[in-house]
Amino acid sequence: MSPQRPLRADAARNRARIMATAHEQITEHGAGVSMERIAAASGVAVGTLYKHFPNKTDLVNAVIAASFAPVADDAEDSLRRAGQGAPAMEELTGFLTRLMDTVAHNQAVKAAAHALNTDHAVHPAMRDLEARVTSALGQLLRAAQAQGELRTDCTVDDLYLVLSTFPTDQAPAARVRWLALVLTGLIAR
Amino acid sequence: MSPQRPLRADAARNRARIMATAHEQITEHGAGVSMERIAAASGVAVGTLYKHFPNKTDLVNAVIAASFAPVADDAEDSLRRAGQGAPAMEELTGFLTRLMDTVAHNQAVKAAAHALNTDHAVHPAMRDLEARVTSALGQLLRAAQAQGELRTDCTVDDLYLVLSTFPTDQAPAARVRWLALVLTGLIAR
DNA sequence: TGTCAAGGTGAATTATGATTCACCATAGAG
């Protein structure tokens, strides 16, 4: 499975289906889903999962990395728009709202990865995404403060602290209400 | 194990030690700890666990119920003090701070119970605790609003929504900071 | 102190699930 030479067409197809199915199954049944079940739902044999991923942990990590990949792009797009004159605070809240949706949708996968990665290790791919988001978020934050829309004593860490705790299991309406309540504490008086 | 006649002295001792040990082990190793391990750490044989609890799920539910039992009393004490002239908002934030500590300390057990209780069922004992807390919290909330210390459009649901999301895995200092940030959004302007 | 039911023991049973591997199938290069 080394990326040396490109995957055969059918292999690529299967790999994609496996990751999509794994996401569904984990979302539906939690981190406990068996490889057997994921294989069956993908329409392949267990052995095939192992042809693509050395073990369950790696499969889950691949799924989570793929699920969150778009977030970093989104953060950087928001920052770019702010740089081109869009109100920074609006970009910030817009990004946070979309981020909440993404995390909510991938909550089970996130939990699964956390449960399977022994000790506490975070997947390198996730570490990379996090770095990009942190950077973009920091700049957005400073821009919003410069425009007087955000408390100047609010740090990126504060933002993360608050962000890290939003209600993943609530309905979208409740999530929006939550964000509104919480942001009130961050907006400049 | 019916509560008909009191437990024999050694049995009571063991039962207490088992629950304490189970709490430790779950906190340290997650919901996945084996009964074997809990038994070993308690200094008894596996069979003994099953003499006291029909299965792992019931053991975990007993542990979590015991861990959270004091919270309801605390809520009611706070309410009582407010009724005797203590500032309601102070009682409210005091209670919330202590609640955060309790939840943080019992985070792993809470997660374990959630993971083990098939479907989504909440233990009846927990349901009862929740009802008492909700009641006390509602009255505290209204008192704080009557004293002009809290936004009047803030409901008990809002309080729960925000409460349900505090950062269990952060250091105490970070938790306090979080509460301060979030409460700012709830305090009357 | 003697009795015996409550309490304790831990090897054995039963389940479940991850991972392996010897062998089969076929994309796609030549």
Add this chain to the structure above:
DNA sequence: CTCTATGGTGAATCATAATTCACCTTGACA
């Protein structure tokens, strides 16, 4: 059209855990 490396298969193996149970121990009451 032929090969053959890549990809697929799934029964078998290995490991881990929950739960049971036939048989000991011992608190505590008479």
